[in-house]
Amino acid sequence: MGDILTIVMPVFLVVAAGYAAVWAKLFSDAAVDGLMAFAQKFAIPCLLFAAISTLDLGRDFDLGLMLSYYSGSIICFFAGLFGARLIFGRPWEDSVAIGFCALFANSVLLGLAVGERAYGIDSLGPNYAIIALHAPVCYILGIVTMEIVRAQTGGVALIRTVTRAIFRNALMIGIGLGFAVNLSGIAVPAILDEAVALIMRAALPAALFGLGGVLYRYKPEGDAGVIAMICGISLVLHPTIAWSLGKTMGGLSQEELRAAVVTAAMAPGVNTYIFADMYGAARRVVASSILIGTGLTVITGSAWILLVG
Template identity: 30%
Template sequence: MSPLVETVAFVFGLVAFGYASGWGGLLKDDVGDALSAFAVSVAVPLLLFRTMASADFAHGAPWALWITYFTAVGVAWIAGQFTITRVFGRDERAGVVAGLSTSFSNLVLLGIPFMLGIFGQQGFETLSLIISIHLPIMMGLSILLFALLGRNSGGGLFGVVREFLTSLLSNPLIIGIIAGLLWRASGLEMPALGTRFVDALANVAGTVALFAMGLGLRKFGISGDVRPAMTIAALKLFLMPAVALAMAKLIGLPFASAQIAVAAASLPSGVNPYLIASRFGTGQGLASNSMTIATLAAVLTTAFWLSVVGWAYQ
């Protein structure tokens, strides 16, 4: 078995183990919620803090990387929203949910351990550059669209800005990124005891995140809206990474960065589109089904896209 296939199998195997633990009754669904909360609120923020505090970002803002990835986000969003509203005849709010489901990769619970497993610390540092602006951009778009299309959109522009800033500045992942950058700028050396605390929690982030994700998939399952969900999952797994690869070649993105951008684009969506769907009161089945279907298929498609990137850069 090749190292790539073995690592992909290991990453998604942890997700499957989490799912099996819930399916077999070993653990209850609320355990998955608790593990996800721990991963997102404690372990992953500390991992991001450690990375931002120690990584070498000497080349400045990675505009080519961001352009590559977010062009793929935009094309996938438009394709998903157009497909659901024009082909399947759903309303605008369901179209927004579809757009999010087609373009919002699971960069945290799945992406971080995946990149660490495949590409090591350097690959994770590149992914962190995407995450650092992915969270604010996608959060801002979601809040704005909910304000425009949601049923409780009072407060006007001021309310939208306030909700965005409150959500942004209270997000543990954003706090971890900002704290790491501030520590880096201060030039201070981390005390040995502090390093041990950070490492102890940050080092379990990937394993806990993947296991918790599997338990979460057990809770969501698949029911209703299967045909449009399969369409959205296919767009997420094939259109978005294809656009990322085309842009990487077009603007001359280096191979190492292109691998990260395409791999990130090829990941399935996470729970965020479902949360937005719940706020809209529509598209919950579409979001949860497409997430589950895409995650099940991604064990094959992510390996496929990594192979395609290698072939394209020969």
């Protein structure tokens, strides 16, 4: 419990600093919007590009591992989407953003850190295999679904709309370029690599600080039921599916099972707010779910670590 707390608390402190800065009127709403635009359109795409371009995609890439984790992710996405729509009567666009929040676990900021503390740095191979596909799978599913519910036409026009939305998205551009460099073996010039590194170092702090300012703006008024649903799906349903499939399919090593379950047990990541902000949908619900879910991870994450050994 103490180890997980030392990982989670710095995240809270950065978010709290952003909240306090806006509350004290030291940081304006316009500055928050600018900071989130920087994180969404520049810093995080650089982070995704750098991470994917340097990954060993063949290392620890196991079909059973992918199925146990991503089957749960996809089920949780639709559970959140239809739960928000059918139970809470949210608009379709809000429902997709809420489903995306249930889909996208914090696999990097929390997942890697908790995995390293719990099992050691040498155990992280399967975690990196999950992360290699995490953003592409989640963003493609989220963007395609959002564009479908927003589209006024079908057929070729819908395909064109979805394709344009994907390839104009800065995050997907960063992911695509990362895979292109990785698979082609092209060496990134040292000067460009250092420039990307400078930008990417600001990605998570900027996004977390900006999120604090966003939380001050979007208080969880009347959203308790939806937030509870998201936290239940993210912290309980997803790791339960990963654990069940990992145990019943067979073939997974203990290291792979731990990676799938512990990663699935993490709270929604900062990218879920970026997605909601990108479409202007359910921002208050998503921002609050990240904050509350991250706090609850101290308890639920410890329980899952105890379960998988």
